[in-house]
Amino acid sequence: MTGTLLKVEGLETGYGDIQVVWRADLEVRQGAITALIGSNGAGKTTLLRALSGLLPLRNGAIFVSGRDLAGASPQQFVEHGVAHVPEGRRLITGLSVHDNLMLGAYRRKDGKQAIRADLERMYALFPRLAERRRQDATTMSGGEQQMCAIARGLMAAPGLLLIDELSLGLAPAIVDQLVTTLERVRADGTSILLVEQDVGIALELADFVYVMDQGRTVRNGPADEIAADPSIIAAYMGT
Amino acid sequence: ANAKDSVVIGAPLPVTGALSPEGTKLRQGYELWREQVNAAGGVKVGDRRLKVDLRYYDYQSQTPRAIQVAEKLITDDKVDFLFSPFGSGATKAASAVAEKAGVPMIASSASSKEVFDQGYKNLFGVYTDNSTFSEPLADLVKAKLPNARRVAILARNDLYPLSLANEFEKSAKKRGFDVVFFEKYAIGTLDHASALTQLRAAKPDWIVATGYINDLITIRKQAADLKVGGEAFTLINGPAYQEWISAVGPLAENVTTASWFHPVARYSSDDVFGSSAKFVELFKAKYGSEPDFTQASGSAVGVVLQQAIERAGSLDRDKVRAELKKGGFKTFFGPISFSDIGIADSYVPPVLQIQDGKVQVVAPAEIATSTFRTGLK
Amino acid sequence: MLWLQVLVNGLAVGGLYACIAVGFSLVWGVLNIINILHGSLIVLGGYLAFFAHQYWGINPFLFAPLAGAVMFAGGVALQYCVINHVMARPFLITLLLTFGLNLFLDNSMLALFSADYRKVLLNPAPGVFDLGSIVVPADRIYATLVGLVLISALALLLRFTQFGRAIIAVRMDRDAAALLGVNVRWTYAVAFGLGVFMAGSAGALLSAIFPISPVASAGYLSKAFVICVIGGLGSIPGAVIGGFALGVIESFGALLLGPEHALTLAFVLLIALLAVRPSGLLGRQGFA
């Protein structure tokens, strides 16, 4: 739990003429789960898209393990160990669960053996996927798809996993299971940057929390500190 | 059209599209003629000599486009005379425009009666009627193969090839043959195996297939693949082209065909070429190959028109039309006069057969270079 | 016996049809491009084989993969530099682009090679396999065999390799594919290149069987089209089945209704098939 894996400084980005993220500063430490919370439209998804090379930067810098990746392509991000589980899951229609998982390992160069082993690890982690390995991934239910998406991200053997909307549309039991799984993933050495609407879950899971509002990272702190802040509770926790 | 120093002739050409091979050939014929006339000073009109000014537009092998081109040539380019588009269908359509405007149109490549029986006064074709192919061929087969009774005909479902096939059917029946197989194939057919299999089952003695070069290349090859036999094999018009012979190679042997012109022809003429032999020589010098009948017809329409203008001594369309009607043109293509409906009826087209890799004339007897052989290799 | 021969005829031409259609199916299914260029590319492959045979005496059946390989490079470049720019746009736009490219390529070939029909003349002629009352042309068998080998290789590539999965991923969701580290532009380019490869080798295989001319391209295109629909878009086994099916349908159509109606029958069946099973015999959304 020492080094900085990801460092974002003064990042600005948006879509075409529309600027969405006005200033984001962020740090993800090695081996930690970092959560990013904020209201709808705050720009969380947009920030993650920039952090995996899908959106060009207008300004700012992204360092992954100390290397500047500003302006890099999505492939380069993947090659440097950043995997992104996107909002809406985005599994590939027409491919089976197995094939989707294999695609997660697209940029891996450590050989068939290692990939096979990881695949089996995923099936152990998500037995549901093992049952459905031949099914077209996008005909599964929402929760099944979310598992598949996370597993696909993990198949890249990433140092950093970006997850957008972890619990979206998942049954409580599944969410519990995912929380446990992510803790195991972290224990295996993968750091996580998590965007999560269910602030309760985010605070429970994360070590460190950033709050985003209207395109800016406005607050940060250790999870327990943020969880105790009355203004945060009022704005994001509801009754 | 007074005080001009050239005679303007419009020629709709299929430069692109399905007929582009034919378009290129026609144009070669036109160009050779123009070059010769202009080298000789031009067309003699009264006491002046007018250069030939040919105007081409591409009608993209589409008949409506051909009509449009004809109209454009008449109104926009103000041509004195027209050459027809290629083939029977487009000629039939474009002739209506020429007729409306009263512009004489010489048809290079239309031979189906349906084109000429519209009662038009301005259309003249240098090809003889399709029956002039079927009749001598049927005679040959009848004479050489007295025991042959069964005829099979396979025709492309298109104006000219179909009309040709109908003539063959008539000629065959007239001589007491049984037409045991008569089928049409659709334009664009890639594979003729099924038709040929049925044809084979009909056990014909004489096989006639009509179509364009590509059809006939495929048909000849597939006939061999399916071991279609027969004592006589007539394909019209492909084998009259060197292209066809090169493409089918040894399979060309003993295939018969007919065409309105062949380099072996020996006519002497009053035109710029002076004789068939001279024409062939000039053509070879310019293009490096022997002319086939389409290329020759391109020059033929030129020389016919030229002679009519020179006789009329004027570019006046009525006078030129009257001369055309009179006929009696001695050309390298053959003696040309037109029947009442405007189709040439003054020469007998040669019947050809590929023998030992060479094209031989097997009829009419006067110009024959070899005798008709039966059987198929 | 007649029926048997007709069936054999249908199968014999069906193999050629399969070769014609596979590349088209691949490009349509994977890139969602109706590649109007396809017919012209087949013709171009035919010309390559023709000249290779004329100048170096290379047998077109052996030359086919080479013709495909040469054209593959061109296809990759074309996709990378030109077509990639409009990939994100509706399929009518890409259709129009290939329509324009096709006009250009067809007319370029017309200018370069003239419209004259040519054909590779094999010496000695391949002849026929004579099975008593049934004959099968040898050249069609050779062409079909070589074609099937190439098609199988392609199918295996798509089915079992990471690249094959990547192709489907970019087809279905560019952004998601990019997130997995797939180079989208490059993948498109190679996929298109593979389609061109198949077109080129099909052209070479056909060069000894059908006459070659720029004006023949539309005929190949329309065949490819029909076959893909019968077999199912984007499915390689589908294109093979579709090819054989069309060959047999046309063959029997010609026998039962007369040759002039052979195509009509195929089209009518096609519409019927579309009405009941639009995804074709083997079609499914992804890729087989």
Next chain:
Amino acid sequence: MMLRIALPLALPFAIVAVAFVLLSQTDAYIIRLATTFGMYAALALAWNIIGGIAGYPSFATAAFFGLGAYVTAVAQNLGAPLLVGVGLAGAGAALFAGLLGSAILHLRGKYFAIASLVIAEVLRELTNSWTSVTGGGMGINLPLAKTTLLTQPQLYLAAMLFLAAAATSASMLIDRSRLGVALRCIAQNEDAAQIIGVDTRMAKTWAFVISSLFIGLVGGVYASWVTYIDPTDVYDGAMSVKPILMALLGGVGSVFGPVLGAFAYLLLEELLWRNLLEFHAGILGLLVVLLVLFLPGGLSQIRGVGLVSLPKIWRRAP
């Protein structure tokens, strides 16, 4: 309220009337070009109703065009006067579209495109083989129309321009009606359209029928104009592609885009064809490529073409 209906009804016809007066005295070739323009515009507009507004990429233009042409040809040869012949062409095409629609309009996207493309092929083959009525591969001649007021060229100029105006009016009216809203919903998300209660089958069928009505009418006028038709010509696949090209050129889905596109296309085609004997089609192809690459939204991308609304529906869904 009245204006909303009256304007689309009156404006196109007024413009066309003026155009006719100006053009009818020019030389035959200009008249022919103008007539062709009317034809192209009407076809592009008609295609746009089903292909643009409803988003059903139809390749059946050649089918209805050819059908209209043949209906007219056969009717006129049986003695029907021009107007009746052309009317029958429209009615025949519309009726056929109605029947056909129930068979193929349930297909989506490319599948519809394919099915529609095949229709022309089938009709061509049928026309080819039904020799006793259509003349088969021999083609068919049409009698010259009897006119007193106008010359032949003027008559067809008037007819084509009229059809272009009528198609414009129809497009404008559809655009403002429930049908237009329904079609735009269908174009963007047909499943969602059904769930909000759009009778998609009805709406699509109407769009198809109206579109085909105009195409059939144009085919009928065309046949009478050229006086000779054959199957290869009137069922020519290019006839299906050109209107799409024009609509895209001008801006798909907008009302005036197709008109503008038809004009631009005709201009381009004519200029190239006139000046280049050999390679005009190749250059046209190249221009299409450049257009698609650099002006993918059609001419409306060039600012200042105020008439044309941005082709909204082609914006890509995220």
Next chain:
Amino acid sequence: MTALLELKGVTKRFRGLEALSDINLSLKSGEIVGLIGPNGAGKTTLVNVITGVHTADAGSITFNGAPIAHMRRDRIARLGVARTFQVVQPFPAMTVLENVTAAALFGGGAASIAEARDAAAHHLAFCGLTDQAGKPAANLTLAGRKRLELAKSLALRPKLLMLDEVNAGLNPAEVDAALELITRIAAQGATILLIEHLMKVVTRTARRLVVLHHGKLIADGPVASVLSDETVVEAYLGRRYAERMAGAGI
């Protein structure tokens, strides 16, 4: 009270998988029913079968006395059955206002486009989307699109409204706002079938809960009793949730 919607023996299969088996369910006019179940239990499929997106392989569906099992989707919609999509389905290039206008025009039975637009404006205000009215739907955030779905279904003036996870993706504070919205909709008298994984939403709005598991209806009854049902906890809620609930004293 008579049943508004009545399902009898409804079964739906996808290839080998039985996504719904022999479902019997009846909804009374005006009630709010929560539908819960693990992922893949068949909840969305149930909505799809009711709205005609899928056709049931067996069984009958009656709405307001009319059999609708084989009716076309648009007719079902016009009868007053509205739904939101779990995967939102806007008309992407239309503005938010145009989206809702279309719904009011067709499903809502508006007499003219102008009238539909007025109705749409009203529904947008109701759902708090007025300031987004001019935006193309494609540019909305996920939450925005979910609200748009809601506004569109309201524009159909539904008798039965099926909400498929409209609150997914909202943070707890936003969920509170949405809850309030749903309560207001319910106050207008529509029957609501609420599919939700957020227990907070379900427990605060619904009186009755229905639980699907592997395509079978495993529980149907008052909220409290269903939530304490051992099989439901086992299949759906999970131990931790049950503990949390117990801790919160529910």
